[in-house]
Amino acid sequence: MVQRGAGSETPAAAAEILNSVGTVTYEWAIPSDRLTWSDNAGDVLGIDPRHLSSGRAYAQMLAKESPAGRYEAIVNSPHVDRGGGVAYAIEYAIRGHGGLTHWVEDSGRWFASSDGRPLRAHGAVRIITESYETRRRLIEASEIDPMTGQLSRHRFCEVLETALEDAVKVRGSIGLLVAAVDNLAHVNEAYGFDIADEIIAAVGKRIRTRLRGGDLLGRLSGNKFGMLIRNCQPEDMEIAAERILNAVRDDVFLTRAGPVAITVTIGGIIAPRHADSLAAMLGRAQEALDGLKARRRGAFQIYAPSLERERARQENLKTTDEIVSALNDRRIGLAFQPIVTAGPERRAAYYECLLRIRRADGTLLPASAIVPLAEKLGLVRLVDARVLELTMAELIAAPDLRLSVNVSPATTMDMSWLRALEAWHRTHPGAVERLMVEITETSAIADVEDTRRFVARVQALGCRVAIDDFGAGHTSFRNLRKLGINCVKIDGAFVASFHSNPDDRHFVKALLELARHMNLTTIAEWVPSEEVAVVLAELGCDYLQGDHTGPASDARPWLATPAAPRALSA
Structure with a gap:
């Protein structure tokens, strides 16, 4: 029979409750190391009662995988009893009958003698093996x-x-x-x-x-x-x-x-x-x-x-801050470059909207550095959204104006940009129908199916769609037909060297001929001279763009021109 202290008799109902929840109570006289348990200790803990009569004997029941037990929690406690005792709660493992290991929760309160040393403790031991294993599995799952x-x-x-x-x-x-x-x-x-x-x-x-x-x-x-x-x-x-x-x-x-x-x-x-x-x-x-x-x-x-790489990273961080600041302060604007007819009249059919970002001091950030970085950092969608907003404001203000706007590869996959364009179409359908959307050739061939869906949705709103920098990405004409676009803009690198490089001249001629066969409108970019402009017109190019035919400017020439620009022909 396990020893019981005076006044420790447990009513039958209480003992039954303790047994049912797998809990035993104890009292430990620390100086004498006498350990007194409730009658159900042997049954609940699965330990021979003879091994429970002292703290030392009980400590020998701890399993090898067990952390420190009750002795360390009480005798080596850093806390001080100030009259009301010191609470403790620990978990450890003990070996039961047949070598079974039980994880237990041991909680109670210890009291000190007049010299401050632990004198006695009382508490309860509760079997928690099932909940401990559940927690262990959860921890293991988080670690593996x-x-x-x-x-x-x-x-x-x-x-x-x-x-x-x-x-x-x-x-x-x-x-x-x-x-x-x-x-x-x-x-x-x-x-x-x-x-x-x-x-x-x-x-x-x-x-x-x-x-x-x-x-x-x-x-x-x-x-x-x-x-x-x-x-x-x-x-x-x-x-x-x-x-x-x-x-x-x-x-x-x-x-x-x-x-x-x-x-x-x-x-x-x-x-x-x-x-x-x-x-x-x-x-x-x-x-x-x-x-x-x-x-x-x-x-x-x-x-x-790499000092060069670190310097570039610092510049990128600086530019990123400037882009975000420009978006917040609405310092993003547009410049406009005319797209003119290739015939002798050279009348502006469209104006391409070119991005301009101003620093706080009024100087311009170079677009060639801004756009690739904005694409890399995921800011280009915000920039494109602002450009669309500015472009639509121009179209609404000038009923005969036609503009083209570039969208980045990320924007072609951005449903919010398309939803914004659809919202503009609901409120100003005539303005949206005077917009041409330019997508780069490299983004078009990255995922032809996704690009085709984007083109279809934009055209459904009345917009025309052009492939920008055509020839740089080597799009097959099979894909070009599949995309269903309206216009190709011949990459300026081929046009700029049209006279000096026979290969580029032959390539441009072939592109113009194939585009005409497919009933696609053609625009030659970076036209360098009148001589090249005349030859391109003779070869059947529909429209020209470049510093020779009209540099980009933040002025709005259509406000001073009575004649309305002509639409791009199919």
Whole structure:
């Protein structure tokens, strides 16, 4: 029978309740180490009552995987009893009958003697094995990527950050490799997403076999793995990367769809030499990876500092701030360049709206630097929305005016821009019908189907659509017919060298002839001289554009010209 202290008799109903919820109560006289339990302790905890009569004996029941038990929580407590006792609540594991392990929650309050040392404690022990296992599984799920079985991004980054802090303290060095599975989009398209997932998991396992014992592998994103290489110098990183590259590419991956050949591209960084924070490590390893992928795949590149690159990054940040500031302060405006008829009259048919962004001091930002950066940073949609707003204001104010406006590749996929154009059509249909939308050839061939849908929706509102810079992206005429556009603007690089370069002259002639065969209107850009203008007109070019036929200006020449501009003919 387990010993019971005076006044510790538990009513039958209370004992039944304690048993039903898997809870026992106890009192511990600390100086004598006498431990007194409720009668149900042996049944609930699954421990021989003879082993429960002292704190020391009970402590011997703790399982190996258990953290510190009750003794550490009370005797080594940093808290002070100020008369009302000190509460405690801990979790640990004990070994029961048959070697079973129970996780328990031990909560109570301890009281100190006059000298401040713990004198006695009372509390309750409750079985929490089921809830503990549930929590453990949840924690494990957050730490392990379920598809690959490797560390999750969150857990990998935690370990990576700790390793970086340790390396800084001891003046050591660690490496981070970021490996991306190449051409995964092609695998998705050819075999399906389930096979691609199978390959990602298999790549993770194969990489894991090539890492040293202390190194770690985690999944950073869909097709990317991160590898922590401890005690790493540049030569160590190159060796590790080469092992991984060979492991992935040397043998095909056997999938349910058959054998598939896969490669990975790897970027790496040494820290803290070239990165002093987790964000810097991840960003610069990714930068090395992206720089390599732009040139070739299936190889390795380590990050190296570049003053030129850092200077360009600072300039980009400055320009980004200026773009955002210009949007907020409405310092975005338009310049207008005429598109004229190719005949002797040279009358303006359209004016192309060209972007102008002014700094706070009134100077202009160069558009050649603004647009690529705005596209890269995702700001171009905001810029294009503002340009559309300004363009529509001009069309509404001048009933006979016709304008053309460029849209970026991102905007052709932006439903909000199309919805804005549709809203303008509902309120000012006549103005929208005098608008021509220009899309670049490179964006048109990036996804012909998506571009075709965009063209159809714009034309349904009465707009005409032109392919800008035609010839630069080598669009096939099959795709040109499929897109259903109205006009092609011949890339100015071919027109500018029309007389000096026989190949360019022949190319322009061929484009004009094919466009005429397909009943497409043609506009020659960058017309350099009257001589070229005359020859282009003789070859059948419909319209001309360039500094020779009319430079861009923020003036509005149509306000001083009585005659209305003619529409582009089909």
